Amino acid sequence: MVGNLGLNISSSKSKVCVFKKGLNRYPVNIIVNGSTLSVVHHAKYLGVWLDRSLRWGKHINDLCNKISNFLNIFKVLAGYGWGVHPKHLRRLYLSVIRSRIDYACFVYNDSSVAHLIKLDRMQNRALRIIGGYIRSTPSHVMESDLCIQPLCFRRFYLAGKFLLKSMSMTNSSLIQILDKFISSNLVTSWKRKRKPLLIEVYDILKNVEVNKSKSLDIFSLDTWPNNIQIANLIKIDIMNINKPKRNDSTSYLNNHCKNFIDEQYNGFYKIFTDGSKDGLHIGAAFFDAESSDSIYFKISSNISIMHAELLAVSEALSYVSSIDYDKFVIFSDSKCALQHVARCTSNARSTPVAYRILKQICSLREQSKTVFLQWIPSHIDLLGNDMADTLAKYGACDGIEMIVRPIFSECLHIVKNKCIDLWREYFDKRSKDKGIWYRTIQPHPPNISWIDTVLLNRKDVVTALRLRSGHIPFNKFGHLMGITPHPNCSVCGVVEDAYHILMECVKNETRRRQFFPYKLFYTNVGECNSILTKPESISAKKLYKLVDEVQSIM
Incomplete structure (x- = not known):
């Protein structure tokens, strides 16, 4: 059979291993090209x-x-x-x-x-x-x-x-x-x-x-994704909007986006999409800004919000195929969803709906229709986007049932x-x-x-980790590891552990009072543990200094 494929077995590179329970093995003698293959364990x-x-x-x-x-x-x-x-x-x-x-x-x-x-x-x-x-x-x-x-x-x-x-x-x-x-x-x-x-x-x-799916969804396309030139169809940038929304006012973003849409997509048929997820309630919707038509869906399965956003885009593309027009732009406020579709042309494995979107775009091209996917910021009082957002939230409870498996x-x-x-x-x-x-x-x-x-720094982090674990190199654990002859404190005569060093030991009283002059530290048994729950707090840093000073004199 191997010969029929144009291949030959190399006897010098081949070994025989018999897989079987127990120690008894049947003798095996396999000869390839006149050479006996060695049996290995x-x-x-x-x-x-x-x-x-x-x-x-x-x-x-x-x-x-x-x-x-x-x-x-x-x-x-x-x-x-x-x-x-x-x-x-x-x-x-x-x-x-x-x-x-x-x-x-x-x-x-x-x-x-x-x-x-x-x-x-x-x-x-x-x-x-x-x-x-x-x-x-x-x-x-x-x-x-x-x-x-x-x-x-x-x-x-x-x-x-x-x-x-x-x-x-x-x-x-x-x-x-x-x-x-x-x-x-x-x-x-x-x-x-x-x-x-x-x-x-x-x-x-x-x-x-x-x-x-029977095979990788990438093979469901009629052409290789690189041939679609997806970078020319998906726009995830708007000029002069490259910082977090908190750096600009809502009115500025609203006016800037309106001017951008009027300049870049003048004469285009405009559709807005959005997805919504509130716990287990998931919805998707699109809004036709030209005819004021809209469709909203209820998704029963527990999918991600990005998946819901992509479903909204896919349904909008299906809607586009029924409209007698040649130039369309679909707006989405989910940048990650559009980037996910753009990654379909790379080696990264994408979701099935992302490849479905590419397939729909190719189909619309064959109908001589041009479609762009454009990102816009969310919650900037842009009418079409706000309508899509409201419809998606409404659809999560009362929309058309959409059966989607995660x-x-x-x-x-x-x-x-x-x-x-x-x-x-x-x-x-x-x-x-x-x-x-x-x-x-x-x-x-x-x-x-x-x-x-x-x-x-590393020294303080290590001290914090040791204090939180309760295992620091004092006599108690030094004795367990065979380093010190006994587990007791040389001054107090009791077991020398983290609690004793930090709260009780007489020889550390002066240093302890220097770092923690307030009485609560000594009267509250759990005060030390409470401090260690916040390793970067000022009190925790004082504990680290106290432990370092104690260790330096031991």
Whole structure:
């Protein structure tokens, strides 16, 4: 069969690997071009090592070795009080290291816990370098404060994203296999074992309605998108309006846009479009400024506002085909929607309705009709645009029913929300035994890492991260790590932890009074924790200075 394609098998580059459970293997003797192919225990295919038992040990060990080399570079980039800022190290980790862990991760999720825990340890090592944490810091505290999900939930999210993409393809062989597998009795064999991740996630997503297509929508066009010259048809700029609306008055924008429309589109048939989304109420509408006709739609599915804006443009183009005129301009106040259509000519994958708009434009060209898509600012008291906006809001409740299935990216929130719920359950469970101090400051994992928004140097950020975790290099945790002979304070004789140093220790009384002269700091037990909830506040910066001075004399 290979020969019929004009190809030959190279015996020097080919290997044989027999995939089977257990240690017993049948003898295999395959001869190609007079040479016997060697039998190997593992083979690399598309960047993934496949071992003969499909336990993924070879792949994970090879991955850990690569990550370890990167972590050695991270170590020379930063220390406690010097080096690269944690927010930049965090981004480096996500782009350089975790991207490698993500590759095919939901496939090797079925590996043994002994293998998967190696990757967890690698991530923990990276988090300690990024945030300057000491070794005793619990992993769930580091993950939460740096806003980096545990790898098990990351694999869950990527599996869900992959399945939604597969569900968006008509007659997907993977979905057919999963449906057949779940409907059979084979699924009962996992009652006492961990289910494969794809099956576990598909159980959650199988009833989700997703827009399906037989092939990529780009191939539905009669010509390649580059031939449409879309840049000449979509106008997303207006001269002298290149700043946020707050920099100009509404009256100025209104007059400027009216003059622009009169000059650029004199003699054009004008139509205004808009979309509206208020919770689960979604509407789209267009307004004919020449005849004062309008149509508004109610969209029942939970799609994005950009999708609703594009649907309004598409319906306006359908309306244009029925009008006996040759020059049209369709106005939209959604710049992102028009930019999305313009990106159809690039390698980026766009929504089906965007390609439908291109197809409609090509069809109108064949009818000798010229159509331009023009962006205009929203809410500037422009009559046609305000009418379209009002109609879209009205249509969200009482418009013509439009059946639209969301694209797979608009369903990703289901997987994201599930991952957030699982992460919170995991965080709550771990916080019962460890990280109790941290939970009083951060009750649940945040959506955005606070280190990305603060204007603090690395030393202060590391001090803040250590204080928030409750694990700082004093005697309590020094004793746990075998650095100090006992966990107690040398002066007070009690356990020397963060709370003792900041609130109780006698030897720090003078410095403490210097930074915090008010009584509330000493009488309110939770005052210190309240301060740490706002790491960039003036009081928090005083805490950092206090800790630095205490550490300098120890």
